[in-house]
Amino acid sequence: MTTGDTAVADTFPKLLLRNAVKFADRPAIREKDLGIWQSWSWSETLDEVRAFAIGLKKMGLKHGDSIAIIGDNRPRLYWTFAAAQSLGAVPVPVYQDAVADEMAYVLKHAAVKFVMAENQEQVDKILSVSGKVKSIKEIIFDDERGLKNYGQGHIRSFAAVQELGRSELKKNPKAGERWVAEIGNGKGSDTSVILYTSGTTGASKGVQLTGERCVAAASDTVAFDKLDENDVTLAYLPLAWVGDHYLNYAQGMVAGFCIACPESSETVQENLREIGPTFYFAPPSVFASLLTQIQIRMEDADRFMQWLYRTFIGVARRYGEDILNARPVPLTGRVLYALGEFLIYGPIKNRLGFSNIRVAYTAGEAIGPDLFQFYRSLGMNLKQLYGQTETFLYVTAQPDGEIHADTVGPPVPGVELRIDGNGEVLFKSPGMFTGYFKDKKRTAETITKDGFVKTGDAGLIDAKTGHLKIIDRAKDVGKINDGTLFAPKYIENKLKFFANIREAVAYGDGRDFCTVMLNIDLVAVGNWAERNNIVYGTYQELAAHAGVYKMIEENVDEVNASLANEPELAGSQIRRFLILHKELDADDGELTRTQKVRRSFISDRYGPLVKALYDGSESCKISTEVMFEDGRRGMIHGEVKIVTITPYPAEQRKEAAE
């Protein structure tokens, strides 16, 4: 990829025209259909897109109109992006699992004129809200099943629209040339796509991205990770999420690589194995559940296999990362690792579909260091990145060889990064958005006068590596009375990386020191209890056990040691902790449905415990009302022990920092 190519091609349709010549017979997109992988080359893709685009034009889609795209990752849906963009229309992908009302909000806000829906389910949703969204003129669907009797003029199939385009091309040979000319006249500064944020913080916002910025950002990262037309990815991330649009659509267009669409959302794991992608992205939770699967299967294996697994995973832990980072490793280490690759690592990676991976990314949540190291030690180049919709994904990414579990890497080339006085991360990037659609107020709140974008995340630059560390949402970050930064989620995540700790709630904002309330993990600690002949009846009994407290105290101490290493956060070491007498539960309102702790609710509900954490008492009596699964209510009474821990002193902190 030279920059020369993209200097001309500043929109995706222009890139498509280029790819159809440059990579003509190479595969552009694959889909598993009827049990067989079907593929379309770049030149075939161009044909499909051309026919569809001219059909759309015939139906009245114009420059500036918006077209919603709703469904799973399907070639025809990806083509809709390119076809709409070629006409200067704006694609608006919508989360396919959104309920009708949520969908209506986006469709209405974006004043959608056309809808491209994957199947009957989505068409039905659109029809149910079409009374509310008057702007919708035409609905097009991909999968015809169950839609036979829907033919009411304004609902038609993708194939029918393409037929319209093809007959126009036959009747009027100039139509194709005019279409290419129209692409040539397309401006990179026009909005290329509007991506709606998922709306965890208030109503969702339409992030407008322009073609030239998208292409510029994708070109940078394609060069950064040396992606080219020989790469393959599995397109399984939601179409409406910036990650998919960036990683698959944009990078695929720029680098000319092939994106493979899984057969259905349930077959992703199987399809991954068949395709063997070279470039892969997954959130930490996916990696965690894959690791659990491996571990469970290993427990069922015979003793010899278990021994083999343990031995060689040990070898991988010792040498794997150094080998991956091209650091010096003794010869015995290399030989053992090569043997391990043959016996254990290779088969595991094959099983997971990771055999061919050159570059893999994870992002979205903090990833546990053990988990991160596990995959890296197997020789998989797993890295972290940080970004958001507003920046067209990347702000920072870890370059090969500079990998740390607790950082998200330095800014990618072309990105300027700045940390605000209150710890908030600000950036300026080639791919950044031009504003929220129809929302000047919030655009002004997010983009500063000098052109930086506020991320809403608090972070700091790691002194040793120069990488960015994301610690929490900026609005959750507070200060301890001595002025130290207090990032509750950062501390909680560090605690939760221990298998014994299920949940943690940290307090410290506006107080003299930091304290935490913990939930033990009943599976992990229960397992430990079984091995040590500790008898217990309930969660409450186990949680109050002296041995458990001792074990957890060691974990908390380790967290303190690691906090002491970070000058900005050393003051927020945990001074006192307790183990809650009941598990935090979404049914009791203590967690959100997505299993995030509701800190303020918990501090109200357990007021006496929070008070006890700070008044120096050694234990505290508490009664809590709980909701059982059948809806009945009951009370749990208990006495909770509070442990005081000595933090690491300032001198040692300095030593450790150096």
Next chain:
Amino acid sequence: MNAAPNKKANGKAETLLSVEAVSLSFGGVKAIRDVSFDIKKGEIRAIIGPNGAGKTSMLNVINGFYHPQEGTITYKGKTRNQMRPHVAASQGIARTFQNVALFKGMTTLDNIMSGRALRMKCNIFWQMLYYGPAKKEELEHREFVEKIIDFLEIQHIRRIPVGKLPYGLQKRVELGRALAMEPDLLLLDEPMAGMNLEEKEDMCRFVVDVSEQYGTTIALIEHDMGVVMDLADRVVVLDYGRKIADGTPKQVQNNQDVIDAYLGVSHD
């Protein structure tokens, strides 16, 4: 249901199957007494009734598993009073069972492929040779089966032995096997029994889609009244082996005899 309502149950449609004055008894037990009704081409016909009303017996009579002592059955214009199940199958009657009857050790794919067995023409010689006509035939059948797998959204369990699958999915595989026979008349014995709400909704959609897309005539037994009211074009109600009502779901719903049968009025 979101799909457009079926408008096939009009008087003009041709009769695919008619049951006339059928009686069936096992020793002294009269399972079916003098029941007559018909099934028209393309419709979804429900057979309902309380436990032990003779619904499954009726299906067994239709597909030739039981032989009624009295009465006749006319299928595709041919009247008979005895038929073997394999003859029924070759004439286009396929069914699913109340308690799933699949080959538990075989994969989903193989189970559905087995539904194509009657349509395979190559003899054992060609099949053993594999290359040549047998391979071509196998590929054609596989394509048909893959379309069913796609239709029923069971791609993810294609290679899994059905014994390992949850009940709701097994039912779906069984429907797939029945569809593989390209039946003219599909008999479904409680297709939604033991399913949760979501599985039921899925199954309803599949039944409607089968009817719309393949134009298959469907006779189904079902206990869930909501399902019957949504799906069926016409309903026949049995109670103690007798037909007590026959008509559109609405007519049947308001029929006093039906209400009595379901709510339990003493029978003297």
